[in-house]
Amino acid sequence: MRYFAMVAAGATLWGCWALFLRPAGLTGPQNALLVLAAMSLPAPFLLRREALRDRRATAALAVIGVADAANVALFFAAMRNGPVSVAVLTHYLTPLLLAVTAPWVLGEQRSTRALVGVPVTLLGLAMLVLQPGSGFSGRTAALGAGSAIFCAATILGAKEAARAYSPLAVTSLHAPISVAMLLLYFGGEALPPALDGAALRVLAGGLVCGLIGNILFNAGLRRVPTAAVGALTYLEPLTASVVGWAVFAEALTPVGMAGGVLVLVAGAWVAAERRAPVLILPASEPQVAPAP
Template sequence: MNTSDAADMIERVTTRNARLGYVLVITAAVLFGINGGLSRVAMGSGLSPESFTTVRVTGATLVFIAYAACFRRSALRRPKGTAMLLVIALGLVGVAALQLTYNVAIDRLPLGIALLIEYLAPVLVVLWVRFVRKEPVRGRMWLAVGLAVVGLAIVSRVWNGLTFDGLGVVMALLAAVSFATYFLLGEHNVGLDDPLRVILWAFVVATVVMNLVEPLWNMPELEGSTSMLGRLDGHSANPWLVIAVIVVLGTVVPFFLEMLALRHLPATIVTVIAMLEPVLANVLGWAWFRESLTPVQALGAVAVLAGIVLAQTSRRVETVLPQP
């Protein structure tokens, strides 16, 4: 099979099929959720969040470039004009800043809580659209905001003071802002460019930025094995193998699956289904890292998720880019 045949096959696969779209986005959410646990293992091997972010985005960029070179060479052409400005903004905020703040957050907070705070992004998007863009939104937006804020307060047990690491909470909130910015930037470029090219070059920008912040050559030397942590503490794995799995199965594959899912389902539906990720992260945190919520906190988490879904569906404009 030559490269043009492979590209044709991919186009045939992306013929609209709602059921396939659901399978793709659910699979992506599961992979992103598992990636949170593996990321902790990678950072537990001696990598700082900054070094780990550099390794992850650099590795993913190389895989994206290799894929484009084999199957879609047009994606290797650098965007121009306003498209390039979008790519730079996405690379700085939607990839580099988002990944860095997320990695710091999951290093300092329970996994599920970090994801729950990050996924406040759709609420921030709706607030921006309503008060900055002055666009109409459905009335349930206010219920969504109320549920999200009250639910987050319950999860954080604010009546006991801040029970979580302060820096971790700040980083998770910054991740939410970065995530929201990613959605908003994407809306300005509906249909203007190939999503693969936009994402590939955004990762190129992020790779350059992260290598300026924490160059690959400054990475600490990793040991031959690292603990799998939590309930798997008695087991170990090669840290480079863990990183390879994160790059391929925790970054490139779910990005690609969500790109394909957007060919089959509206972006609003894809985003709502992707809310499975913080739910899975809470389950993973309990099953793997012995992290658990009290019944009251679990109720707060449900309220946050309900608020996120209501916020996302209160909009009348859809986003088109896959989640980072």
């Protein structure tokens, strides 16, 4: 359960982004660049020749860098183009994509509970974030779904990169690639106006929610089946809703509270499924789990 707790703790820290980003008042691309810059800080100390020899894991690390930048770019575009609730709901198609693709991409055991539980959890999230009269935008939904695809690719890539790289290395080494991709996509729009109090607040968020949150998440990811990881990521929007209610006086209706309970119950049900142990072994050794 320790590794499940690490994934849950990482997702919960991601849900605390509003504590740092909302008071800063910067744009989405500026926030993303500062966060990824903070996550990049340990990178110069993490390069190891032994890890680089594992070409498959190193290629996965490069994929994470590109996919994470595309995920951020599409999600921020979804947030700008339409209702935030639609952007959030379509972005959180990620766990369903993971449940479907993990057995094919990573050779993991298929999870029946995830295939049932993830749509139920998505329903709970809809109850939590949808507000009367919020409307619907097809363009926003398409952008959010696109971000979900790249978010799933990031998690699958992190699982593969863990063959040769530590959780800290997976977290930090991909970030400079993502920074470069964001600058190519957004250009000067991604640069903060000054290194002032607002920028420092976002950098602090990058260290707490980004660096520490991702280290915890990636450490647990090494030993937790991907389908269960996907279910646990719903703790992020749940935490964000609680933070919004407790700190920013946002409304939390009885229907929203019931949706939050549904998210927790369905996620716990998926995570509790009995599976063969997940082992991350060096690339030279066969990755075979012992028989249950």
